[in-house]
Amino acid sequence: MGTYFKRIVKVGIINFWRNRWVTLATILVMTLMLFVTGSLVFASVLLNSSIDRIESKVDITVYFNTDADDEDIAALQKKLTDFPQVKNIEYVSREQALEDFKSRHANNTLITQSLEELGDNPLGASLNIQAQNSEQYESIAKFLNASSYASVIDKINYFQNKLVIERLSNILTSTRAIGWGIALVLAAIVMLVTFNTIRMAIFTSREEIGIMRLVGATNGYIRGPFIVVGILYGIVASIITMVLFYPLTLWLGPKAEGFFGGPNLFNYFIGNFLEIFVLLLGLGVLLGAFSSFIAIRRHLNV
Amino acid sequence: MIVFDHVSKVYSPTSIALEDVTFSVEPKEFVSIVGQSGAGKSTLLKMLLAEDAPSEGRVLFEDIDIHALSKTELPTIRRRIGTIFQDFKLLPSKTAFENVAFAMEAAGASDESIDTDVPQVLELVGLIDKAHHFPHELSGGEKQRTSIARAIVNRPDVIIADEPTGNLDPINTWEIIELLKKINSFGTTVIMATHNKDIINALERRVITIEHGKMIRDAKQGRYIL
DSSP: OHHHHHHHHHHHHHHHHHTHHHHHHHHHHHHHHHHHHHHHHHHHHHHHHHHHHHHHHOOEEEEEOTTOOHHHHHHHHHHHHTOTTEEEEEEEOHHHHHHHHHHHTTTOHHHHHHHHHHOSOOOOOEEEEEESSGGGHHHHHHHHHHSGGGGGEEEETHHHHHHHHHHHHHHHHHHHHHHHHHHHHHHHHHHHHHHHHHHHHHHTTHHHHHHHHHTTOOHHHHHHHHHHHHHHHHHHHHHHHHHHHHHHHHHHHHHHHHHHOOOOHHHHHHHTHHHHHHHHHHHHHHHHHHHHHHHHHHHHOO | OEEEEEEEEEEETTEEEEEEEEEEEOTTOEEEEEOOTTSSHHHHHHHHTTSSOOSEEEEEETTEEGGGSOTTTHHHHHTTEEEEETTOOOOTTSOHHHHHHHHHHHTTOOHHHHHHHHHHHHHHTTOGGGTTOOGGGSOHHHHHHHHHHHHHTTOOSEEEEESTTTTSOHHHHHHHHHHHHHHHHTTOEEEEEEOOHHHHHHHOSEEEEEETTEEEEEETTOOOOO
């Protein structure tokens, strides 16, 4: 068994080297495939971080009546914190609201004068609520409206911004879906191209396969070296792809960061180097071996 | 040892390759199968290798029905039959040495026996100094001698030669025939298909004549008559 395995690997390596042109062409196609796959990973990182950032800018604010009890507000805040949909809650006290208001309008004398005239603090406390997902704002707003705290609530700005939030939420959802769709289609195309390239490479060996059978080689012994070659394609192509990504992300990283405001791709590449390499290597090796296995089956069944 | 038992091969009602062929071959015989192109010689030999299945009848190799064997059993029988083809059928990406060694590797021989046996057979066919040439670097006669070396390296019981001299000039032709006679003298059965009249007449061995898919003559010390 050891000799058998050793021979298959040895013959596979020899064939890999001797059929240089076929090897080169196949590795090029496979590198292209892995490159597209890697680019999809990077694109999804950028897209997701952009979407996350936009999503985090959406929130709803609950304004309380000026005579609302602090205890009620605290109780409501505690209750909301336990909601799975709620990501973050920020409490703004009446005093804080006034401070913010004052500093925002510090150079507007009319407003500052009217405030002084008023004497009392006209602003109520408020809660800024961020949901996990922009689709969940409606249910949170509905809960607030229907809850026993409705009496201390002055207004919920969700109902003013409802249309904008809903639209944004729809856009974000469909952007994610379209992103996934494009990625899947691209991935399927490059996989088919790679599979076909390997099939063509094996097709050129069909006569040899026939001769091997006539000489009395078992199917496993004929197939083995082809699978070894397929695996080697995957290994070499994934290494080339990783080498290509280094200068590319180095160059593109700051530019993309400026444009999307997302993470620096180069830092992401270096930070996840092993994961990306294992992903590409695994994909390349699996696709190479699998394509060889399927492609050669045709020629063995004669 | 080898029995063709009422073998027919019908591709379609208008295309009958073989019709009710029956004969047997004893160990150590040298049998020539003659006939015009398209008479059915190659079909006959292909059936012995299970490359092609008969429509009717059986082909037996030492009482085993070759066409009843499974895909996994077939390689074992094929290793006991050495084959030589008109177009040599060498593996183009392997050197002469590796081509011969491949037959041994496929049969699961050890590295040590490959290292001793391959040079021996290459010596026997007179190709030891071209052992590390690729097929495209060899002449027609040298290619055929490589394929003979490959055919005999596993010490098969039978050698099947399908028009082994079809692509060779007269001098190379006689060298190949001499080699086949030598192999036969070591005790290996040889079955050769040919339409070379001079070879058949000079050999003076058993001749089976096939015409339009039928066996029309089986002569012990035959000549080429058509």
